[in-house]
Amino acid sequence: MTLDQGELSTEQVLRNDIPWETYMTTKLITGTGLQLLKRYDKKPQNYKAQLLDNDGPAYVGVFISILHGTFKDVTVEYVLALIDEMLTANPERARLFYDKSLASGDSYEPFLRLLSKDNWFIQEKSCKILSSILSARPKAQDDTIANGASISKKEFTKSDDVLKGLVEWLCKQLKKPTHPSRGIPTAINCLAILLKEPVVRSSFVQDDGVKLLVPLISPASTQQSIQLLYETCLCIWLLSYFDPAVEYLATSRTLPRLIEVVKGSTKEKVVRVVVLILRNLLHKGNFGAQMVDLGVPRLVQSLKAQAWNDEDLLEALNQLEEGLKDNIKKLSSFDKYKQAVLLGHLDWSPMHKDPLFWQDNVTNFEENDFKILKVLITILDTSTDVRTLAVACFDLSQFIHYHPAGRIILTNLKAKEPVMKLMNHENAEVTKNALLCIQRLFLGAKYASFLQA
Numbered sequence: 170m171t172l173d174q175g176e177l178s179t180e181q182v183l184r185n186d187i188p189w190e191t192y193m194t195t196k197l198i199t200g201t202g203l204q205l206l207k208r209y210d211k212k213p214q215n216y217k218a219q220l221l222d223n224d225g226p227a228y229v230g231v232f233i234s235i236l237h238g239t240f241k242d243v244t245v246e247y248v249l250a251l252i253d254e255m256l257t258a259n260p261e262r263a264r265l266f267y268d269k270s271l272a273s274g275d276s277y278e279p280f281l282r283l284l285s286k287d288n289w290f291i292q293e294k295s296c297k298i299l300s301s302i303l304s305a306r307p308k309a310q311d312d313t314i315a316n317g318a319s320i321s322k323k324e325f326t327k328s329d330d331v332l333k334g335l336v337e338w339l340c341k342q343l344k345k346p347t348h349p350s351r352g353i354p355t356a357i358n359c360l361a362i363l364l365k366e367p368v369v370r371s372s373f374v375q376d377d378g379v380k381l382l383v384p385l386i387s388p389a390s391t392q393q394s395i396q397l398l399y400e401t402c403l404c405i406w407l408l409s410y411f412d413p414a415v416e417y418l419a420t421s422r423t424l425p426r427l428i429e430v431v432k433g434s435t436k437e438k439v440v441r442v443v444v445l446i447l448r449n450l451l452h453k454g455n456f457g458a459q460m461v462d463l464g465v466p467r468l469v470q471s472l473k474a475q476a477w478n479d480e481d482l483l484e485a486l487n488q489l490e491e492g493l494k495d496n497i498k499k500l501s502s503f504d505k506y507k508q509a510v511l512l513g514h515l516d517w518s519p520m521h522k523d524p525l526f527w528q529d530n531v532t533n534f535e536e537n538d539f540k541i542l543k544v545l546i547t548i549l550d551t552s553t554d555v556r557t558l559a560v561a562c563f564d565l566s567q568f569i570h571y572h573p574a575g576r577i578i579l580t581n582l583k584a585k586e587p588v589m590k591l592m593n594h595e596n597a598e599v600t601k602n603a604l605l606c607i608q609r610l611f612l613g614a615k616y617a618s619f620l621q622a
Contacts, residue, residue: 177290179257182250185243197238202231210251214258221255226268228255233271236279242288249283249294256301263305276302277331284338289348293355296338300359303332304366329368336363336372343381354397357385361400364407370414379408379417386426388433395436402430402442409449419454428463431472440472441482448489457496458508466493503530510544513552515560522563527571534568542568542582549587555596562588562602569609576610585610 189210193203205227209220221228235248255262266276280299283291306328339356346352360378363369373379382401389398405423408414418424431443447465450456460466469490477483502520509515520526534542548561565584569575579585588610591603 177246179250179253179294182246182290183254185247187244187247192235192239192244198231198234201227202234205231217255218258221259221262221265225262225265226270229265229268229276230271233266233276233279236283237275242286242291245283245286246288246290246294249291249298252298253294256298260301261305263301266302267305267307277328281331281334284335289351292347293351296335296355296359299331299335300362303328303335304362332363332366332369333372335359336369336378337376339363340373340376340378340381343378353385354393354400357382357397357400357404361403361407364404367411370408370411373408374411374413374417379414380421382408383421383423383426386423386430388430389439395439398430398434399436399439399442402427402439402446406442406446406449409446409453412453415450415453418450419456424450424456424459425463428465428468431468437477437479437482440477441479441485444472444482444485444489448485448492451489451492451496455508457493458504460493461497462508462512466490466497469493502526503533506530507541510541510548513544513548513557514554515548515557515564517556517560521560521567527567531568531571531575534572539578539582542579542584546582546584546587549584549591555594555599558591558594559596559598559602562591562599562606566602566606566609569606579610 187210189198189203189206192198193200198206205224209217209228212220232248232252236245239245277299280295280302283295284299286292286295339360342352342356346356348355360369360373364373382404385397385401386405387398389395405418405427408418427443427446431440434440434443447460451460469486473483473486473490503526506520506526509518515521542565545561545565548557552558552561565579565588569579572578585607588603588606591599592607594600594603
């Protein structure tokens with residue numbers, strides 16, 4: 170074929186002529202199958218639709234039978250194009266693959282096998298068709314669907330295994346796409362359908378797939394890149410309902426990237442799905458505090474001032490705004506302080522020199538084996554920001570001043586050496602606060618209280 174398979178379309182493939190009689194001679198299809206194909210092939214769409222309404226399961230049976238029996242690319246491409254055309258016209262037809270008349274056959278096997286073919290058209294169509302079929306499967310709690318189809322526990326287990334195999338292939342596409350421009354968009358498109366399934370979310374996380382999505386969250390300008398961004402965010406939204414995925418999102422740069430996307434996007438559907446993600450993540454882990462630090466409350470105000478038509482978006486913005494307000498109320502002064510320390514950037518906010526803050530919260534520094542004190546000491550060794558260094562020294566001196574055992578605790582945590590090094594710092598503010606801290610460390614709060622700045 171002169172046209173590269175990676176650039177083929179369904180319409181182009183369906184212009185080919187397949188000698189169906191040959192396949193009856195080789196017993197790949199029956200006489201009845203041949204009659205069905207002759208009645209269907211090359212006919213107008215409305216006529217095909219009527220045939221599928223009347224004999225849909227029979228046609229699916231013929232298509233599956235051919236895919237099971239032939240390895241000739243041109244025929245495989247053609248049958249996949251027929252199925253793709255059928256499902257594109259009416260996605261509900263994916264349920265035909267579960268008709269009781271097909272229970273003895275394996276509707277999944279040919280598509281899963283064809284994913285390994287060295288032919289992008291075959292890979293892409295097999296992936297999309299298999300995703301559609303699997304997403305239409307009867308759920309475990311359902312005994313039947315409308316046309317009498319049923320699915321046994323054994324078949325259900327098999328479909329779970331097929332899903333895992335498909336997810337593995339999709340993750341490989343995200344890492345090293347078979348097609349340079351269509352591999353990743355195809356994989357994301359299928360994941361946006363499949364991640365509604367708990368078993369898919371679990372497999373995707375186990376295959377380390379979440380980290381493959383994060384780099385794709387970036388502002389987009391072209392129609393294709395906007396669609397890819399939207400479907401990527403749709404995947405993140407579906408994963409935001411799954412705690413193991415949320416745990417990974419919390420340790421990545423997902424949140425700043427999502428905020429950057431909203432700031433730079435005018436596409437309503439993109440803004441809506443990102444706002445829905447933020448609403449889902451707000452009350453999980455440390456996301457609420459991060460959103461406050463990253464300026465999401467101001468961003469929500471800005472978004473609410475714009476003229477959106479989508480009522481779901483407006484409702485989600487209102488819910489996110491209320492949730493952020495509640496979060497800010499619940500976020501104690503020590504939570505805010507802790508967040509600033511963990512981010513490694515300190516400034517002279519009022520709480521540092523507020524006696525009430527230290528009186529109320531000094532024992533909170535004992536949490537998690539003095540974790541915040543250890544981070545402050547690490548900051549003294551690693552930070553290059555003079556304001557951060559000065560505030561860290563001052564805070565350690567405040568801890569000594571207000572905690573009954575402050576001097577002993579900091580001595581045991583080996584705070585003296587990093588503080589002493591800063592006494593010779595070129596910045597006067599750092600030197601001053603390092604000196605105050607050392608005096609309190611050596612003299613104790615009782616004798617050094619007069620030194621407080």
